[in-house]
Amino acid sequence: MNKYTVTFYPENKKVEVERGTTILSAAISAHIHLNSACGGDGVCGRCKVVVKSGTVHSETSGKITCEERKLGVYLACQALIESNIEVEIPAESRLDLGNLSKEELELRLRDVYSKAEDITQAMPSLGAALFSHAPLVTKFCFQLPKPNFDDKISDLERVYRAVEDKIGEKPIQTGLSNIRHLGELLRASDWKITVAVSQKGPVAEIVSIEPQDRSDKNYGFAFDIGTTTISAQLVDLNKQKILGTKAAYNRQATFGSDVISRIVYSKAQDGLEKLHHAVIDVANEMIETFTEEHGIDLNDVTAVSVAGNTTMIHLLLRVDPTYIRQEPYVPTANYFPAVKAAEAGIKINPHGLLFCLSGVASYVGADITAGVVACDIHQSKDLSLLIDIGTNGEIALGYSDWIISCAASAGPAFEGSGMSSGLRATRGAIQEVRIKPGSFDVEYVTIGGDKPRGICGSGYIDLICELFKHGILDKNGKLNREIKSKRLRNGSLGHEFVVVFEKESGIDADIVITDSDLDNLKRAKAAIYSGIAILVRHMDIDFKDIKKIFIAGGFGTSLNIESAVGIGLIPDVDRHKYIFVGNSSLAGARQALLSCQASLTSDEVAKNITYFELSTDPEYMDEYMAAMFFPHTDIKRFPSVKYV
Secondary structure, eight states: OOEEEEEEETTTEEEEEETTOBHHHHHHHTTOOBOOTTSSSSOSOOOEEEEEESOEEOOOOTTSOHHHHHTTEEETTTOEEOSOEEEEOOGGGBOOOSBOOHHHHHHHHOBGGGGSSBHHHHGGGTOSOOOOOBOSSEEEEEEOOOOBTTBOOOHHHHHHHHHHHHHOSOOEEEOHHHHTTHHHHHHHTTTEEEEEEEOSSSSEEEEEEEESOOTTOOEEEEEEEOSSEEEEEEEETTTTEEEEEEEEEOGGGGGOSSHHHHHHHTTSTTHHHHHHHHHHHHHHHHHHHHHHHHTOOGGGEEEEEEEEOHHHHHHHTTOOOGGGSSTTTOOSOSOOOOEEGGGGTOOSSTTOEEEEOOOOSSSSOHHHHHHHHHTTGGGOSSOEEEEEESSSEEEEEEOSSOEEEEEEOOOSGGGTTTSTTBOOSSTTEEEEEEEOTTTOOEEEEEGGGOOOOEEOHHHHHHHHHHHHHTTSBOTTSOBOTTOOOTTEEEETTEEEEEEEOGGGSSSSSOEEEEHHHHHHHHHHHHHHHHHHHHHHHHTTOOGGGOOEEEEEETTTTTOOHHHHHHTTSSOOOOGGGEEEEEOHHHHHHHHHHHBHHHHHHHHHHHHHEEEOOGGGOTTHHHHHHHTSSSSOSSGGGOTTOOOO
């Protein structure tokens, strides 16, 4: 088969591909990340590129105008390469998948635990549960007695005996790699050794055996693998201290913005391998940066604890996720045993262990398990609701006697993806909006105080509420055509409201919200609210019976409750019930890293959470359609909302 060279500008990167390869696939091979929210199905229209020279074949797409076609604009996911070509990638078609800015870290990673470096001080603030300090891997130093004619047990038994004296009677095991050179190691170290032990399971696992005393150096990583963001913390396992926090965008976004797109892509040639490496490479880069910054030897990193939704955990471990999206929606596994981190491609101590928290079902994963435990819902006598608002919205309702959960497919609209002026929560993103009555002038606040470059999720929620409050938006989510204002006009994508005119913006364009944007946001908010409403109805309770409502995920620190209620995203109840918990998934992963008790509790909690499949509920579609209005078809559910 013929091979052709593709040159990408402005990077001037070249890659050789087979004839018939899409430009999107070629870009992935060149490690160039294009915005392909739909995963290459040609329906999102975000991966536009300009073919400067050469020949490609592409069917006519409604996403490309006649004018654009004349200029050589194609959808990268639909353009098949038929010769050597040169491709220009516009800025708006790129995905910036580097590390998050300081402002994004503050918005996305803050959780109640991380307000204090000393976790023993921070833990009680999320709930009453304070798990005993017993890390998933603990290091012990032993000065073993030398063998003699009265004590001739084997070298391995000598190590086992010392460990048993320390941890109590419990079966002990280790791997062959720790045994092969044990005799030489013991004698070279004059019988003084450090043994790393994992005590989570019924059998104590000797992770590693090192010469001399290295027991004071024991570190671990907690990860939250989200659909959009990968978050990590470096933790001193001995001192229970957070040494650093980082986050980066999940590079799997190149293959689709939601889990379904990625599951579909996993069936392509080498698809699963690419999705796996998109996560592992980011994790390893974070680990390497952390250890260099803190002068830590990778051999002293003995454990990694991970939470994430079910699809993300499958892709992390390179497990086929196909059946997550096929009826009756069964994952390969909800519980994974501890494995060697190296087996999953994570680069820490070669003998170090990887622990994945347990999930509940195909669309309610370990991130919700982690959140439930971190918020102490499983032990609380108060009826509580946990709402993790993200690309894959997950909801849990219950208390110590029972917990029920569901998943609401909100999509990436609240992440700014697929929106005409959408932007992730980074510098220049509009995060607060107010509209003046009469003049309809817009006041806004951007992250970092920079000139506005787009609108992030919290900004969209504020904006919709303000548009609705001032009669610019009707209950159906349509902009009012009767209002005469320079801000309301017909645009290339239909009727639109201008939030920021080009001369005031930080980009060479107006920042707008369109009818199409509003439709996407309406669907997203309807999915979340209807999921909550169905769980409440199914358990035959009332919203007023809920004592605490925990807001987690991307909006776990920045959501304006009044605006969220005003558009019908969350219930209209006493505002004091709402509690922001930030990244509860990362908090739960860290809890598990520092305590075998917390890890075992998470496993038990996951088993006891009942999963409710919304798609099979006969009342769900009615509830969803009723929520497809602002704030709701039944206005009595939102008595505090006032509108024109």
